[in-house]
Amino acid sequence: MLVALSGRRFAITGGTGSFGHAMVTHLLRSGAAEVRVLSRDEAKQDQMRGRLRDDRVRYHIGDVRDLGTVAQVTRNVDFVFHAAALKQVPSCEFFPLEAMRTNVLGSANVVEACDRNEVGSLVLLSTDKAVHPVNAMGMTKALMEKVAQAHVRTRPDSATTVSCVRYGNVMYSRGSVIPLFVDQIRRNQPLTVTDPGMTRFLMSLADSVDLVERAFTRATPGDIYIRKASACTIGDLANAIGNLFGVTPKLEILGIRHSEKTHETLASREELRHAEDLGDFYRVPLDTRDLNYAPYEKEGVPGTDPLFDFNSANAPRLDVPEIEALLRTLPEIRAELGTAMAAA
Numbered sequence: 001m002l003v004a005l006s007g008r009r010f011a012i013t014g015g016t017g018s019f020g021h022a023m024v025t026h027l028l029r030s031g032a033a034e035v036r037v038l039s040r041d042e043a044k045q046d047q048m049r050g051r052l053r054d055d056r057v058r059y060h061i062g063d064v065r066d067l068g069t070v071a072q073v074t075r076n077v078d079f080v081f082h083a084a085a086l087k088q089v090p091s092c093e094f095f096p097l098e099a100m101r102t103n104v105l106g107s108a109n110v111v112e113a114c115d116r117n118e119v120g121s122l123v124l125l126s127t128d129k130a131v132h133p134v135n136a137m138g139m140t141k142a143l144m145e146k147v148a149q150a151h152v153r154t155r156p157d158s159a160t161t162v163s164c165v166r167y168g169n170v171m172y173s174r175g176s177v178i179p180l181f182v183d184q185i186r187r188n189q190p191l192t193v194t195d196p197g198m199t200r201f202l203m204s205l206a207d208s209v210d211l212v213e214r215a216f217t218r219a220t221p222g223d224i225y226i227r228k229a230s231a232c233t234i235g236d237l238a239n240a241i242g243n244l245f246g247v248t249p250k251l252e253i254l255g256i257r258h259s260e261k262t263h264e265t266l267a268s269r270e271e272l273r274h275a276e277d278l279g280d281f282y283r284v285p286l287d288t289r290d291l292n293y294a295p296y297e298k299e300g301v302p303g304t305d306p307l308f309d310f311n312s313a314n315a316p317r318l319d320v321p322e323i324e325a326l327l328r329t330l331p332e333i334r335a336e337l338g339t340a341m342a343a344a
Helices: 018-029 042-052 067-073 089-094 096-116 136-154 177-186 205-218 234-244 294-299 320-327 331-343
Strands: 009-013 034-039 057-061 079-082 121-127 161-167 191-193 199-203 224-227 230-233 251-253 265-267 281-284
Touching (some): 009 067, 018 034, 067 096, 089 096, 096 121, 121 136, 121 205, 136 161, 199 205, 199 234, 230 320
Parallel strands (some): 009 034, 079 121, 121 161
Antiparallel strands (some): 199 230, 224 281
């Protein structure tokens, strides 16, 4: 069932990040009555306040690790988007307990607070690194998904629809490789590449907002929504950015960093076995079986496993001209190209 955004109250954890900026802007344009932004960084909140200048946005300093704070922020709210997380793979490898406290226990606090306050819908933002995880960041995000689904199983009468979305690299998000490459080109430096053959999914911030909106307006409890993103190699991405700025980039190969994978996976073959194909999306429904496994041992569960995961190696592969065309759709790239032309 579609849900109107106009006149509704929203809260976004980690709301000063790249997704938060995009989602807040989208909600304000859609007529939201109030948008509450929860984050730990008062400087980023001040910058956001100065940029938006909209009284409908209310800023809350706090941490998702504190249940009381999250409960206060989500009181009398219709919808909540949980984007707060520790996301950097290397830092989570050095400090895995910090990743657990934020990504797992903090997420559990958000779920609990929304349940207590009878929030209409909660969407938790996950990542392709949660599938077949090899690093602490991905492992904690996978556990976040399990926390959300366990809530649905153990509290079937909850007034809150809890669901997740899962996506790969968001282009030009804070800390991502594209703004790094642009900055290195501007400084006439070599582009630092882990492995030119490494593949990653590509999605714009607008696409991530669209995916989250689809989840909170249509999801049933326990769903995971996945966008069928295209992918590219990091080497082709570097060359495409170089072409846009009229340079032939020199690549400095760094090697794969702590606990990175050559290819990422958005949906496992086990999930695809019972996923609903929605065209541009997959909907992975909740496994609603209880702890009484005897009937399934006797009868089994019908179905045939797909042969492959949906990963960045077998996803639709963008070539260099296609990557260039996709990059030109990004407002940040258009602004950078305009600046470059003005300086020429």
